Amino acid sequence: xxIRHCSRCLYPETHPLGIVLDDEGVCSGCRVHEEKDFLDWDxxxxxxxxMVRPYRSASGLVHDCVVPVSGAGDSFFIVDVVKNRLKxxxxxxxxxxxxxxxxxxxxxxxxxxxxxxxxxxxxxxxxSVKAVTRASLRLMGSMYWHCIAGHTVFPVQIAARFKIPLxxxxxxxxxxxxxxxxxxxxVEMSRKYRQEHDLMGFEAEDLLRLESGLAERDVLPFVYPxxxxxxxxGVRGVYLGNFIRWDTKAQHEVMMARHGYxxxxxxxxxxxxxxxxxxxxxxxHDYIKYLxxxxxxxxxxxxxxxxxxxxxxxxxxxxxxxxxxxxxxDLDMFLDWxxxxxxxxxxxxxxxRNPRVWSKNGSEWRSRLFWPEAGSDRELPGCxxxxxxxxxxxxxxxxxxxxxxxxxxxxxxxxx
Numbered sequence: 001x002x003i004r005h006c007s008r009c010l011y012p013e014t015h016p017l018g019i020v021l022d023d024e025g026v027c028s029g030c031r032v033h034e035e036k037d038f039l040d041w042d043x044x045x046x047x048x049x050x051m052v053r054p055y056r057s058a059s060g061l062v063h064d065c066v067v068p069v070s071g072a073g074d075s076f077f078i079v080d081v082v083k084n085r086l087k088x089x090x091x092x093x094x095x096x097x098x099x100x101x102x103x104x105x106x107x108x109x110x111x112x113x114x115x116x117x118x119x120x121x122x123x124x125x126x127x128s129v130k131a132v133t134r135a136s137l138r139l140m141g142s143m144y145w146h147c148i149a150g151h152t153v154f155p156v157q158i159a160a161r162f163k164i165p166l167x168x169x170x171x172x173x174x175x176x177x178x179x180x181x182x183x184x185x186x187v188e189m190s191r192k193y194r195q196e197h198d199l200m201g202f203e204a205e206d207l208l209r210l211e212s213g214l215a216e217r218d219v220l221p222f223v224y225p226x227x228x229x230x231x232x233x234g235v236r237g238v239y240l241g242n243f244i245r246w247d248t249k250a251q252h253e254v255m256m257a258r259h260g261y262x263x264x265x266x267x268x269x270x271x272x273x274x275x276x277x278x279x280x281x282x283x284x285h286d287y288i289k290y291l292x293x294x295x296x297x298x299x300x301x302x303x304x305x306x307x308x309x310x311x312x313x314x315x316x317x318x319x320x321x322x323x324x325x326x327x328x329x330d331l332d333m334f335l336d337w338x339x340x341x342x343x344x345x346x347x348x349x350x351x352x353r354n355p356r357v358w359s360k361n362g363s364e365w366r367s368r369l370f371w372p373e374a375g376s377d378r379e380l381p382g383c384x385x386x387x388x389x390x391x392x393x394x395x396x397x398x399x400x401x402x403x404x405x406x407x408x409x410x411x412x413x414x415x416x
Contacts, residue, residue: 003369039245065089071103135214262276302316
């Protein structure tokens with residue numbers, strides 16, 4: 001049975017977040033993206049300004065909101081909007097994903113000091129993180145469950161604990177990628193969406209119930225606060241992307257010029273701006289995505305660039321051809337950390353391949369999607385990313401930065 005792809009971007013109808021193709025073969029993600037070009041974004045920002053007004057402290061001495069951040073992504077842009085445009089006093093919070101690069105450590109230090117904000121970080125025991133990661137690989141074929149769970153739960157835990165009801169997030173993945181909602185819906189962060197999509201259906205309590213090797217202390221940091229506790233505080237999670245014309249490439253370039261954000265070339269995609277903080281997001285984690293769903297992060301990035309008119313569909317297909325099936329060079333690094341043999345790792349991942357996408361002939365897996373199966377050495381379109389594209393990462397450092405310096409030195413440099 002053939003699998004249809006969007007006639008405008010590259011997404012297949014088997015996208016794990018769910019996607020709809022209309023009578024013209026255009027996907028729901030492309031249709032919702034069209035809103036970016038006709039909504040009155042100045043008016044929408046004023047709606048946001050009025051929405052956050054009741055949360056602003058009269059004295060300015062207490063925290064008005066919680067803002068999740070990392071050493072990558074759109075964190076610099078988000079904090080710039082919150083502090084300099086909305087005039088709020090944010091408490092910055094971060095989950096330590098433990099796959100940290102020196103670049104990510106430097107960016108996080110620069111973020112904290114550049115914007116002069118208070119900061120809290122969740123640091124879970126490495127032994128617990130490894131146990132949870134082994135469990136998530138078996139249960140859902142994911143090495144990144146703990147990163148997503150920690151990043152989405154810690155801000156909510158802090159909001160409830162310190163009675164700061166407003167949590168400000170960046171863009172909503174379901175809006176940006178697949179058009180699950182319109183910008184006008186102004187959907188807010190919810191436990192239901194987090195569980196079903198971000199966490200692939202598994203809450204922390206599910207891991208504890210299904211994996212005999214886990215202890216309660218291993219999963220406790222990832223447990224979402226009870227609805228009763230959230231209701232008592234009035235916690236709500238607002239996505240800035242519903243009120244700002246979100247363009248992560250343009251936003252990063254402004255932050256690089258204004259605040260010194262540091263990009264990092266990636267081995268499986270041309271986007272050097274996002275996920276500069278992780279050794280594995282665009283490496284092993286992305287390769288797992290390809291093995292499970294038949295497409296990888298370069299398709300996400302290429303679809304985004306098509307929608308903004310910065311790539312043609314043919315150029316995007318050429319980029320996918322060059323990157324998609326390339327095996328990352330950080331797998332041994334991860335396996336050594338997590339304590340798992342290569343054979344066991346692939347057994348875990350192969351058990352979670354989408355049967356609609358993949359078929360097996362003997363020992364060979366075959367994809368029903370139209371992506372080429374091997375990389376190419378031909379020159380790639382530059383896509384306008386300032387560091388260019390690369391398919392290799394440095395092997396000079398083969399260990400994570402668990403904890404790094406959290407401030408900049410006297411010369412203004414943030415060091416790991």
